[in-house]
Amino acid sequence: MRAANTPGTERTGHVVVIGGGIAGLAAAHRLLAGGARVTVLEASGRLGGKLRAGEIEGVPVDLGAESMLARRPEAVELARAVGLGDRLQPPATATASLWTRGGLRPMPKGHVMGVPGDLAPLAASGVISEEGLARIARDRELPPTPVGEDVALGEFIAARLGREVVDRLVEPLLGGVYAGDVYRTSMRASVPTLFDVARSARPLTEGVRELTERAARRQDGPVFMGIDGGIGRLPLAVADAVRAAGGEIRTEAPVRELRRTADGWTVAVDGADGPPVVAADAVVLAVPAPAAARLLTGLSPVASAELATVDYASMALVTMAFRRDAILGVDALAERSGFLVPPVDGRTIKAATFSSRKWGWLRDADPDLFVLRTSIGRFDDEADLKRDDADLVRMSLADLGEAVGLTARPVATRVDRWDGGLPQYPVGHLDRVARIRAEVAKVPGLAVCGALYDGVGIPACVGSGRKAADELLGTLAATLEPGSGAGERE
Template sequence: MSQAHPSSRHVVVIGGGISGLAAAHRLLEGGARVTLLEGSARLGGKLHSGEIAGVPVDLGAESMLARRPEAVELARAVGLDDRLQPPATATARIWSRGGLRPMPTGHMMGVPGDLAPLAASGVLSEEGVARVARDAELPRTEVGDDVAIGEYVAGRMGREVVDRLVEPLLGGVYAGDPYRISMRAAVPQLFEIARSHRSLIEGVRELQARAAARPAAAGPVFMGIDGGIGTLPVAVADAVRAAGGEIRTNARVTGLDRRPDGWTVVLGERTLTADAVVAATPAPHTARLLAPHAPAAAAGLASVEYASMALVTMAFRRPDVEGLLHGSGFLVPPVDGRKIKASTFSGNKWGWNAAGDPDLFVLRTSIGRFGEEEDLGREDAELVAMSLKDLGDAVGLAAAPVESVVTRWDGGLPQYPVGHLSRVARIREDVARLSGLRVCGAAYDGVGIPACVSSGRRAADELLVTLTPGAEGQGGE
């Protein structure tokens, strides 16, 4: 990545999560001068690496979708190509109806395209499988402009498949309620199937057959990074600095003021002038910044709801867990009333994690769903005890961990209710009326890492088009 010319236009990026870092990286590639401001002491947002008992771990997101290219491309661009790793195992199970059961194959976000593996898995009752099969007989259901995925699938296939398969899979991404989440925004391929096919089973089967015929389908679905996904924002930040960008942490932006030729960014008693601004902050903060300038966009952003969650990471002596922990982990349908919603066996899933200390085994659990967050107010020790209780019931784990770490993500996951894409379109339309301003982040086009990288790049590309190449920048302190 070439360094920005000293006379380049100055762009301030507000927010040092992966979206803001991706925007800064792209802006520098386009020749802008960049200052990135992060309100906390740490870059990376929900991408955060740490240690437990001396073993490196991810304390936030742990993998990225590899079938969508943006995040992998960014990792390679900042020198992480030789550290990209697929999971050592991706064999997950579902703790359903009193037992750990294999994840049935042939589904799309829990919506089955093949009834045989679904029936064989035991995830659903015989009555539940029979209800799913009725989808093939029902007349087509119109979806309109959007529909809640749970509502639509339950109408076609019954609530059991939603509660025991769709919810745990979708909940792992959004920690949300499938009966509220937009199918068009969260699973657009399924929405297109619903629009074009009479039967969901038939549509999912056709789509998977086409996907399997493509060469790219042979590659890994997900990818990790040796040392943790949390190393990605660190590497992007290093690349931004190497290209001449400036990054400031503990620099919380409290306001934006318009100028005839740009913007004034307010940081408490200090200010920074810029030709353009990218707001890569969570929706509530962005709403406060935009309220004086784009009230309709601010109102839309203020309406975005968030789910909170906690990750409980534990290290065990390997002999204490030998023979108990198989595959990459398991998901938990909330309908069974358990406290945890998932557990990841990091010591099995990631080769780099297993190599951290051969005598230790690391796993983690997640707690908290949208609207069910009362447990998150408990002490760390209580969350660890809840996790151990469920792990004991699920796999027979009776050992105490050598060390545990609880990471709380308050307001960590934006929710995508029915109509989300229309709301985002209205927000962007209102923001576009303001010269030199764009927004990006998880609240718009997807909560996954590739979607966030894409969102940051889109904001950068749109601003680069509006900035006159080679014009003398006015930004400075």
């Protein structure tokens, strides 16, 4: 690809990216590298989507996602490309636990998203009852369970290993990713490696054991990675790189309407800054499903209708700062990176992260302060989110007191609500995505990307943005004559 913003470089056209989350920014970054001229339009007043940097008591923290999968390379590559390579840091500790059956229990090793491959560490953890362990052992005796083209993850695992594994292990782990109901979640979309094992008709535990052994052999670095100062720095750094390469970024610029023209697109924009209509050769839609459905109503009614069926889960993050000398006697805060909570246990919080223990950069920012956060809310379990911020803090402290014996009062708190933050991946999700993309492909010069399509993790979103950019770069290169000036229209 041609370098962006190099004197004498011929641009391949003007692309408008609608949405300034990490997927849209990754698409813009890739488009500029491919020689396109780019305008990013973000409806809100800030960039980053579900990645958000902030602070509490003067200490930088993440107010959204806090880590990214390092084994999948896209996000780490992007961080390095925008100058954050020296800020990448693995967790200082990753000794998470499960708060279940009345106590904190170690997360058993040798599993894939909670599905065990080795019963010994599972038995030692105390997470599963004797009856539950006996039920898991029956997996080898059961006839194959049909999966077809897709199957609900929870239903399949319950059929093979019993509901205890689903309720005590799989649900809290997968809930941390999708905030969804594992009994409705697509196995093929959410954990494709398990789907492959399921289709092989082998005992599930046997296949999982091989997967974990294979992963252990090839592991040559940390599983997860953070960024000094917070993952929320990533979209800001990408935005700076986009601007430096000649891209334009407008915030508080909601798109009202998209129209196809004889030679491209017109994008009608609300907002006080910038022109109300932007002409483009191509468009990337990097917005959640409801916004995409609205913009595609007249352009692609079938895609719009499919997008309108997508469900989203809401959640809240409660961040609290304590004086370190006030929590010295709470051993769990010094020994663990946090814990997950199975919904079956009926608690308010779904997880707790001991941020100052997990991230060395946060601990070093103020050694006298200890920061932790809890998460509340899942799909179809959002009643607590109707409470006010003070109630969510109070309920979080009550659960923390019971889980780890924390009685200290925080010196600062904040609550960040992510309404409709996480798309749900039900059975058939990948087929739905394929139908959406097939319909979008019928509209020349249009591509879609984001958490809905290729995975909710940061690397998946970056990869989705890159994929959309590459599709349009190929289209523009084939349809625009060099030197035509098409990319300079306003």
